[in-house]
Amino acid sequence: MFSKPKYKSPNFNDRACGPIPSMIILHYTGMKTAKDALAQLCDDESGVSAHYVIEENGKTHKLVDDDKRAWHAGVSFWNGEADINSTSVGIEIVNPGHEFGYQEFTKKQTEAVIDLCKSLIFKYEIPAHRILGHSDVAITRKVDPGHLFPWADLAAHDVGLWPVPTEMDYQAAEDMVVNHAAFHELLCAYGYNYEPDFEETVVAYHRHFYPEKFSKWDDKPDEPDVLSCARLLALIRQKHEFENAA
Ligand SMILES: [Zn+2]
Known part of the structure; x- marks a missing residue:
């Protein structure tokens, strides 16, 4: 190899x-x-x-x-x-x-x-x-x-987590998308550093878990939408599932 x-x-x-x-x-x-x-x-x-x-x-x-x-x-x-x-x-x-x-x-x-x-x-x-x-x-x-x-x-191929939101994740995301403080808190709960600005953390999160947000015209997508929130809720749920299965 x-x-x-x-x-x-x-x-x-x-x-x-x-x-x-x-x-x-x-x-x-x-x-x-x-x-x-x-x-x-x-x-x-x-x-x-x-x-x-x-x-x-x-x-x-x-x-x-x-x-x-x-x-x-x-x-x-x-x-x-x-x-x-x-x-x-x-x-x-x-x-x-x-x-x-x-x-x-x-x-x-x-x-x-x-x-x-x-x-x-x-x-x-x-x-x-x-x-x-x-x-x-x-x-x-x-x-x-x-x-x-x-x-x-x-x-x-079982390398890393990729978020797969459920209907419940989408429902919870509808509330969260208007609550930036709650979304930021959840990003930090997942593991992201709490020190940088909210917008910078959102861009970093999108870079990994929502790459469709990036385009020729927007290389700093710092505004979360419903799918941003649904995917984060899914990640946290999948992380817990992974830990419980271990
Ligand atoms: Zn590097």
Whole structure:
């Protein structure tokens, strides 16, 4: 599955909470080429790294051992935790990103992400709701892997949660859509950082769970609608179902 270890990163230290990760954070590289990204992630002066890099053709590089703390998330927060690097596996997916020409992720790349995540989920019992994007855990700083990332395809292969609202979720959403304070509270209950503005948090949430909101004309959809609320209610319900089944 993995190429010969041509690339190894010196940028890691020990995880603060023991060697077993409990979370997966997905990124895009945001550089012109895979080679540029690999060089940076392996440069001891860059101060950044990731456990894995997945190229457009699906080729997967392992840069840092899973039991070590790679430096991919930076200042981040999820569900009360701030040292996301200590709890997570970081996967960088090659894509030029918004700076150099954001493009669709390839089919081979998506398949490789799914295969890798499935093996990590199995090995470390990582819960579905703890498979997130960099933008979920660093709301004001990061937009990767962005609205083109195929989260729904991943969830169809049991990688991560994808919201499937019920009739009851839609009914409750009708009340919630006019109550921004309640919606914000629920976003934070799901795990989002409570510090950024409501609008910034809504954009980050939409980036992952409501990508249809993004278009050429609107790259900051910060107004929740009924489906935004219904999907969040569904996520919270599905998270509880997942926890009760575990
Ligand atoms: Zn990132």
